[in-house]
Amino acid sequence: MIIMERGATREQIQQVLNEVTRYGVRAEISNTDSTIVIELVGDEKMIPVSAVTSLPGVKAAIQIETPYKLVSREYSRYVGNSLENLKIKVGDVVLGNGKPVYIAGPCAIESETQIMKIAEGVKQAGAHILRGGVFKPRSSVHSFQGLGSIDWKKAEEALKWLRRAGEQFGLPVVTEVRGEQQVDLIAEYVDILQIGSRNMYDQDLLVAVARKKKPVLLKRHFGASVEEFLSFAEYIAAENNKNIILCERGIVPVGKGKNFTRYMLDLGSVPAIKKETYLPIIVDPSHAMGRRDLIFNMSCAAIAAGANGLMIESHYNPEEALVDGSQAVTPEELGAIIRACNRIYKMITPKNNLN
Amino acid sequence: MIIMERGATREQIQQVLNEVTRYGVRAEISNTDSTIVIELVGDEKMIPVSAVTSLPGVKAAIQIETPYKLVSREYSRYVGNSLENLKIKVGDVVLGNGKPVYIAGPCAIESETQIMKIAEGVKQAGAHILRGGVFKPRSSVHSFQGLGSIDWKKAEEALKWLRRAGEQFGLPVVTEVRGEQQVDLIAEYVDILQIGSRNMYDQDLLVAVARKKKPVLLKRHFGASVEEFLSFAEYIAAENNKNIILCERGIVPVGKGKNFTRYMLDLGSVPAIKKETYLPIIVDPSHAMGRRDLIFNMSCAAIAAGANGLMIESHYNPEEALVDGSQAVTPEELGAIIRACNRIYKMITPKNNLN
């Protein structure tokens, strides 16, 4: 990271860019209120410090050891960026500050009627964003993979239903992108592009999605440390797209024998992540628990832990859902969850020093 | 498990006992309101079902597959026990129902002045039970192991200070038992005997502690599944001591790289465990997080998840604590935590179907 002097000229900046790119490192200019900062992406250790600091107009060259510097608070501090949490606007919804944001909808879109009916239900329940899976990642090739996996025509049809349901009820929409070839199609129809847990390490997909310049919802892999999670968010930020919504959704359980929840929800990561990064983080209790009867408590717990929002599977008739019905809540249950969470949010706010 | 007919005679019961003990299985008679039930401890699969059901006075013989039947709700249902949560009385404090119970105090007792001063602080903050370590389990033999490890005289002195501090401020006291030889001494001075995370699998210690017939606070091992946790609680219950307070305190983190919390707090286990057993479960956010700045949020989250109480390290001057100071909160911070938690408890209660 290179900090230029206040009056640095265009030529001086260009000279620095020329120098650093010689070492195979990419540079991006970040013009904050107070300073011009040249952010480097790549192996900056290759560049001799003196090669940069000796150039005219350069105030300082700082090397940050963390693999996720672009999304870190520490880096923000250095470059003189605001220390506030990042606010991400999606339609009229603002994620990352103020009240918690609720994303709800079915695991998989099954028909236009289904997504319409669910959109109506979750809107009434108080949800802000509509989710619905078109391309479902599954552990078995022999399980239903979402309508998108049938053919591209069916995929586009399902995306149109989602879009239409969102517009009808004033809800921005989000769906998961599972492969690079799906990026263009999906980006046409949705407001937020989701990277699922299984794809968190898939850096080429992250780059392809980031380049759409739309907000990205990145789920933590179920075997990833927090450091890895942020390091892969960095792949998105490195494409000059910092509109990243992090999502904790559970870690593989340890130990011999049953744990009675599908995954282990690492709620402690929520406040810990908020200390490290200015990005918002939400929680998905549905996939983590894998059972409806624990969603109320774990939603409340997530908000109490400091989450900026929740992503909850909802279906008017969970039993008949093609995928993961056992973990979906009805719109009525969703309403009760949202009301409780909003009250908990207000209660912890005065003592909640997470920023 | 053998259920006797309503009018079963003393002789008939004795005959059943004679029969089952022939197979190396221990039997205990549990006389509930409605039924006489003979609970078996041991490998009941060795007993031919017909050998029992053919005896006079026997209504039914039911084999429960779970390794933790004595503490399970399922078993309670069979034997006609109340389906309510177990309430454990410790002095004037009731754990397991009503308001959350707060256990607080220093990691290790250092002097009479220290424990007195902390007892006063946590009492004012609203805590109900005083904790203080005398025998500290440590990962390194080269770390301070608590005053108890110096000699038995010093151990007894520290226990007396703890007792006195508890009496002075009306707080029942709890301390950890690390080895079988400490059981007698500690049981003389404290109200609750604690089994630490590292000793959860130590079945002989569990048995020795259980036999004191005092409430036992059993912490989940940091590598144990929920099923194992309950199966080792069963070792205590099998000694006819069901006054077991379970405690979730974090699981070893997974993944490569940093997680920014010492352990991974498995809050999803809290409501899941409450569905399985009638025993109360509390949460220790201090050891799980290992850092003071996340305790407020994770305490609130634990109560929102349905915990029956919290165990929080508290010290008037965390920086000068000999052990784990970086995770202790001051009595003032503790007060704020307790106030927030009590309000969250009230808020979730109407929708909280955990019983």
Added chain:
Amino acid sequence: MIIMERGATREQIQQVLNEVTRYGVRAEISNTDSTIVIELVGDEKMIPVSAVTSLPGVKAAIQIETPYKLVSREYSRYVGNSLENLKIKVGDVVLGNGKPVYIAGPCAIESETQIMKIAEGVKQAGAHILRGGVFKPRSSVHSFQGLGSIDWKKAEEALKWLRRAGEQFGLPVVTEVRGEQQVDLIAEYVDILQIGSRNMYDQDLLVAVARKKKPVLLKRHFGASVEEFLSFAEYIAAENNKNIILCERGIVPVGKGKNFTRYMLDLGSVPAIKKETYLPIIVDPSHAMGRRDLIFNMSCAAIAAGANGLMIESHYNPEEALVDGSQAVTPEELGAIIRACNRIYKMITPKNNLN
């Protein structure tokens, strides 16, 4: 899975295909010596059994519960396939039977001179296949990502070097495919397409790679169970490409504190996997250990465990390698490893009942 009667007609088969595809399930005809079997890919539970068994020419419909039936020995047995291990031919090399196969080369290709010199070294040492990374998956966007990540021209150049080095020394070549867009380019130049550990769950990439109909080397994700590993191999098999070389490369370490190896090499999975599937499995001790001084022992251990081959990083001058130099062995060390492993292979063969 539907087994047709011996004299089943073309029309009868078509009728079955029509029926099953109505339920959104894909069908592939597998004509073994003895039987015509219709393999189903998708959620076959949707098809009522009677809807199929009542059709003329159908002998039986068997539902196999495992998510990896196509690659399982159990399924092979049902469909009357040979029960032998699958032999995969790559040029003159046969993987999956007979002597162990050694894949060696640098972590990342750096120049034509480098890959040529290494190819010569590993050939002399007794290696059979040449590896070299062009697109490197990395945990940090700020680390060197391989020449392929600079631009497509550089990527193609590096692939040509690899190809040329392979041809010069009579070694088939393998490199990693990290994203879908790289598949076409890489498939033009290499004999085996590798899916790295981080991409194991990336089902769209697996499908794209499988369709090239070249052998696929699939590495187990460092957080995946064996069942998941085989279930994702199934994604490749479901594209009618069973030339899958499995590779164990280490699991994330558990526990607090240092483990002194980068990952935990799960050698017990090697014989366990060979009992489950007919696919060959090799071991990569280099990434698992992350340190050169343990490679000799762990290579010998892998062959003793029953591995069909090894993948070892090798560099004439490990210290100057751009990526992972600390774990590469010199060609001389590689030669010693190969000699020892070949002798161990011979020694365990008579008692080695893994087939």
Added chain:
Amino acid sequence: MIIMERGATREQIQQVLNEVTRYGVRAEISNTDSTIVIELVGDEKMIPVSAVTSLPGVKAAIQIETPYKLVSREYSRYVGNSLENLKIKVGDVVLGNGKPVYIAGPCAIESETQIMKIAEGVKQAGAHILRGGVFKPRSSVHSFQGLGSIDWKKAEEALKWLRRAGEQFGLPVVTEVRGEQQVDLIAEYVDILQIGSRNMYDQDLLVAVARKKKPVLLKRHFGASVEEFLSFAEYIAAENNKNIILCERGIVPVGKGKNFTRYMLDLGSVPAIKKETYLPIIVDPSHAMGRRDLIFNMSCAAIAAGANGLMIESHYNPEEALVDGSQAVTPEELGAIIRACNRIYKMITPKNNLN
């Protein structure tokens, strides 16, 4: 660690002892050929360096950061101890150098006939030490806990059978100690005291066992890192008993779904541990795999990895064993394993730089 000058007087040494014990640290004098070294056990950071180095006769005071310094090679080097591997003599058997040592026998002792017959079988097969469980740690209180758990008389009887079987066939014997109260009784009858995996963290038990001054076989906990494993071995060494035989026996599996082995055998830890410590390390493939058909391969792999020996469950009729029969091998199978392992040992020895 304090190194005295060559001609240091008794008085000077005493003065140092007086000084360090003032800080609550225990000191032990270790008189090697070349130097008098005062080893400290406890929190040596409490002692101001100058308080020691200024005393007459003190050559140097070195602080070693690792929690397992007494068992580390690094420390050995400092104090001028031999850099060779520790050889532990048990009867006529030497563990830690030369040929691998094989420990075999039943999981649990069931009768005198059983242990006699098995002792005869394993002796003929080439085993050196006889194992047999009297007190079995079990995950369920409802499982058979070994004859020792019935009563003390039965425990002593079983120990006598074990002793007699050992004497009859010239095999030293080892059994597991599960609780502190068993230490005295067991130490009377066996040559090696075993601490099982579940008790590895039980520091009071470790201390009680160490004080018997007999060799201790310490199994790694299934959730412990290597660093923790060595740190708890240090508890034994700190009692001035360095005759510690480490044993790797498998780690809890990670990931969702089946792994097809009971635990994940961390064979990479074997050579890694041998680089860290001079203590011998053996491997128990029986508990790790939990299935007989993988024992041959994993035994060979363990020896190839550098293990100093194996611990294998053996029973003349595995099917009728009361505990863990599914993983026991017959004496005939054991013979084949031992023969293969001995040949592998010879083969890797010249290149095996593990010392």
